Amino acid sequence: xxxxxxxxxxxxxxxxxxxxxxxxxxxxxxxxxxxxxxxxxxxxxxxxxxxxxxxxxxxxxxxxxxxxxxxxxxxxxxxxxxxxxxxxxxxxxxxxxxxxxxxxxxxxxxxxxxxxxxxxxxx
Numbered sequence: 009x010x011x012x013x014x015x016x017x018x019x020x021x022x023x024x025x026x027x028x029x030x031x032x033x034x035x036x037x038x039x040x041x042x043x044x045x046x047x048x049x050x051x052x053x054x055x056x057x058x059x060x061x062x063x064x065x066x067x068x069x070x071x072x073x074x075x076x077x078x079x080x081x082x083x084x085x086x087x088x089x090x091x092x093x094x095x096x097x098x099x100x101x102x103x104x105x106x107x108x109x110x111x112x113x114x115x116x117x118x119x120x121x122x123x124x125x126x127x128x129x130x131x
Contacts, residue, residue, distance in 0.1 A: 020064035021048050024106040027119050033058065044087040049106075057101040059089050064108045073107035074122065 025035050028051055036057075037050040049060035061081075063073035085103065093101055105122040112118070 017062070017064060020062050020108050023108055023117065023119065024060065024062040025049055027106065027121070028053075028060065031121075040088075040092065042088060042091050044091055045084050047085065047088050047092070050092070055100070057093075057096075057098050059085070059092075059101065059103045061085060061103070061105050062108070063105065067110065073109055074105065074120075077105065 021038060025038065028049070029035060033051040033053050035049060035051050038048070040047045040050055047059050048062040051058045051060060061077060063076050065071075065073040065076075089101070089103065092098070102124045104124065107118075107120045107122070109118045110116070
């Protein structure tokens, strides 16, 4: 069993995959790893490959989940994705972010889907 943080991240990925699936996305891969790191989800949306970074926060004391994707994380994602699109010869792709945080009512979640984040990371 992983650490509580790892378990929270895995649960967040489960929720994000469910959420995207309900919106017509086909999940192609989960926790794809290469020598540069890991991308949470790879999906297809209307024929376009979508790389999805999932962020979860249990509270907003240290900010919103979106705020955890700093320049270093963006740079790492760029390397992971570049290796994948080069290997698979993918030309049409985007990078989305799904964030999950507590909702305003007890036992509810606030799920936000941010499409096409970071442009194409200067590919």
